[in-house]
Amino acid sequence: MKKFGVIGPGAVGSVIAESLLQHGLQVHLLGRNAGEVRIERKGQLAESTLLVEELSRFETTLDYIFITVKGTQLSAVLPFVEKLSHENTVTIICQNGYGQLEQITMPHTYQAVVYISGQKKDQTITHFRDRKLILPENEDTIALHQLVEGSDLDIQISPHYLHDIWFKLLVNLGINSVTALSRNTAIVVTNEKVRNLCESLIKEGMTIAHAEGIHFEKSTVQAIMDIYDGYPPHMGTSMYYDQLNRNPMEIDYIQGFLYRKSQKHHLDTPHVDTVYSLLVASEIR
Amino acid sequence: MKKFGVIGPGAVGSVIAESLLQHGLQVHLLGRNAGEVRIERKGQLAESTLLVEELSRFETTLDYIFITVKGTQLSAVLPFVEKLSHENTVTIICQNGYGQLEQITMPHTYQAVVYISGQKKDQTITHFRDRKLILPENEDTIALHQLVEGSDLDIQISPHYLHDIWFKLLVNLGINSVTALSRNTAIVVTNEKVRNLCESLIKEGMTIAHAEGIHFEKSTVQAIMDIYDGYPPHMGTSMYYDQLNRNPMEIDYIQGFLYRKSQKHHLDTPHVDTVYSLLVASEIR
Incomplete structure (x- = not known):
């Protein structure tokens, strides 16, 4: 079974991890400190609580890694991403802006256009709307799309x-x-x-x-x-x-x-x- | 004896009023509220304390008025300036920027380029440096220059x-x-x-x-x-x-x-x- 890692237990990362977990995939949500985050939605009683594991102590090699920390923290997490990757690990950068890939040498790395709106306060995430990631078309993203198909995470492979x-x-x-x-x-x-x-x-x-x-x-x-x-x-x-x-x-x-x-x-x-x-x-x- | 008014007991207004008073002129320092301001200078023991009179209750007609409130308060003080003026009153606007005169219809109104550096905290003014006003050349400003000549206030009539x-x-x-x-x-x-x-x-x-x-x-x-x-x-x-x-x-x-x-x-x-x-x-x- 493929192993997924999501680095950054903020709104974007937690919602991605939640969607993958609910789809029955093996997912590790990784943050600076071990702990828990809770996801709430307005008008819904159901809440999720997700376990957060400490990135710097995590040792399991991963097949898919979503980086959801802010752009300002990207360079700080990259050494951990390299440590947790094998030669075919696919890395998806989920951040605002563009140009991040220019500073990354790892193969199989792509940037998603992220449409997930939420905010985090203390350890509680309020998810407002959307769970969409738009990715370029290639073998890696098509394989990823097939793995998550049917889940709440809407991965779109875009020709443009x-x-x-x-x-x-x-x-x-x-x-x-x-x-x-x-x-x-x-x-x-x-x-x-x-x-x-x-x-x-x-x-x-x-x-x-x-x-x-x-x-x-x-x-x-x-x-x-x-x-x-x-x-x-x-x-x-x-x-x-x-x-x-x-x-x-x-x-x-x-x-x-x-x-x-x-x-x-x-x-x-x-x-x-x-x-x-x-x-x-x-x-x- | 000519009567001087200085509207705005901030750093600029207080330093102007102090200089005129020390020169033996009749000066009223006018503010929103009656009270006192104190002028300090680093490295000097001597301090001045000036009386502040309440602008809205002040009734004496003035021959020279210095407006030293901020540009954002100019329109609020203009009705008082008109009330305290006679037909030959000379008004000197001591503010940053330019364009103030475009909205003023009173004759004998000029804008000074102000070089007085200080700051006000509570009722205490710290005067850092300079007491210079640069004015355009005309009968009014030449007469004013003669009145204050020899005082600490450096009024310069500039050809440019x-x-x-x-x-x-x-x-x-x-x-x-x-x-x-x-x-x-x-x-x-x-x-x-x-x-x-x-x-x-x-x-x-x-x-x-x-x-x-x-x-x-x-x-x-x-x-x-x-x-x-x-x-x-x-x-x-x-x-x-x-x-x-x-x-x-x-x-x-x-x-x-x-x-x-x-x-x-x-x-x-x-x-x-x-x-x-x-x-x-x-x-x-």
């Missing part, structure tokens, strides 16, 4: 995977930048000047995507603005909460990734450059 | 006043924007990307100045960066402290003024537009 990952990157670029730098919630997109800024950021992001060979229709700007308009006004983003709590933000794989690609292609992206520089400035200690 | 006011605006544009939006101190200018952003902001500000008929040498960018490099790393700016304390910021007469002039002249100033939009976003409640 790169487009999907860039689309989510563009969504994050606008709303994460304006909320993190204003330390304000999604209410900011009601303001005309902030809308103009979001649109400028998305357009520049599309220019960078284009230089990387990923093409978006002009209507994508409006499609993303429509997504923003669907957010509850008092919703924060992950970067907004990280700013408030003075935690490291996932700048490097969102604005930083786009900034570096812009520089590489000698593009003129002043709005992206400005928000990136200001986010970097926020973290200087 | 507009250049002076725009220079300070450009200084504020860079450092206030990056510190307020990063919620970080002057340490941020040690970072290469933040330096690039400051330089881009200053250059765009110079383009706006040019469209308004004020010309700067290219070397101005380096001159302002040198000023930033002279700041102690842990120094905050006024906008930085306003952000931390969630007080209204003087956006309207610094970034907002430049943004409106840029729009008026159909200029392309994406860095200025971005920081302005993000500052606006910070204040949406």
Whole structure:
């Protein structure tokens, strides 16, 4: 029987581990410390409690590893991932942004576009909606898809995977930048000047995507603005909460990734450059 | 004997009132509430204590009025200024930024470029350095200059006043924007990307100045960066402290003024537009 590991007992990791466990698979949820997490859902009495094992003491070699820690913690967990892998272990990075694979040398490593919405407080996870991972098409992901088929985890093999990952990157670029730098919630997109800024950021992001060979229709700007308009006004983003709590933000794989690609292609992206520089400035200690 | 009023018992107003009083002039320091303020200077034993009178109850007509409240409070004090003025009263606005005069209809009103550095905590002002006001050249300001000549208040009548006011605006544009939006101190200018952003902001500000008929040498960018490099790393700016304390910021007469002039002249100033939009976003409640 294949052995699954999920590193990072946050909302994304716990929901993935829960779905795999309920499907009868052999799953280890791994975290900094051993313990338990509880998953709740609004309006549902049923709760799951999952065992968390300590990553640094774990020794079983795994066939599939989901990395669900934040981008800022990726480099800290990679040595453990290598230790727990054999030559055919498949690793799925479940993080916001893009560019993580550029720093990973392990074969069989892929990044998922993650649609799982939830939050963690103490050891309790509230799962709001979605359990979807979008992956590129290859032998490894097709095999994984077959193993989890029928479970609650919706693994989709996408023929336009790169487009999907860039689309989510563009969504994050606008709303994460304006909320993190204003330390304000999604209410900011009601303001005309902030809308103009979001649109400028998305357009520049599309220019960078284009230089990387990923093409978006002009209507994508409006499609993303429509997504923003669907957010509850008092919703924060992950970067907004990280700013408030003075935690490291996932700048490097969102604005930083786009900034570096812009520089590489000698593009003129002043709005992206400005928000990136200001986010970097926020973290200087 | 000419009667002087100073509205706003903060660092700037208190230091101006102290200088005029010590010169033997008749001066009223006016604030929201009656009380006292104390002025201290590091390394000096001598302290001044000044009486503060309540602006809304004050009835004496004044010949010279210094407005030293923040730009965000200007419109709230203007009705009192009008009430205390006669037809030849000279009003000096001592505030950061520019554009305040565009909303004032009283004659004999001028804006000073203020170089007085201090801070207020409770009712105690610590005066760090400088007591300089730069004013445009005209009959009113020349008469004022003669009245205060020999006092500690250094009133300079400048033949290139507009250049002076725009220079300070450009200084504020860079450092206030990056510190307020990063919620970080002057340490941020040690970072290469933040330096690039400051330089881009200053250059765009110079383009706006040019469209308004004020010309700067290219070397101005380096001159302002040198000023930033002279700041102690842990120094905050006024906008930085306003952000931390969630007080209204003087956006309207610094970034907002430049943004409106840029729009008026159909200029392309994406860095200025971005920081302005993000500052606006910070204040949406």
